[in-house]
Amino acid sequence: MAVLKVIEVLANSNKSWEDAAKNALNQASKSVKNIRSVYINEQSASVKNGEIDEYRVNVKITFEVK
Template structure:
């Protein structure tokens, strides 16, 4: 039986929500090994001059504890 743990990460990007999620995984993988999945919990964006300029995600990252 595998033991899994979930952590919550906030990340952002000036390109897209997908890029923000990728940033979250990239940063988490620097200190967390065996990442198995990512759940996008929330998405938001800031607006500047009538356009979205900063995409934010709240993700839950699941990894296996060995």
């Protein structure tokens, strides 16, 4: 039986929500091993001069505890 743990990570990008999610995974994988899945919990964006300035995601990352 596998034991799984979930952490919540906030990340951002100037390009897209997808890129923000990739940033979250890249940063988390530096210290967390055995990552199984990524769940985009929430998306938001900041606006500057009527345009999206920054994409933000709240990501839940599931990994196996060994």
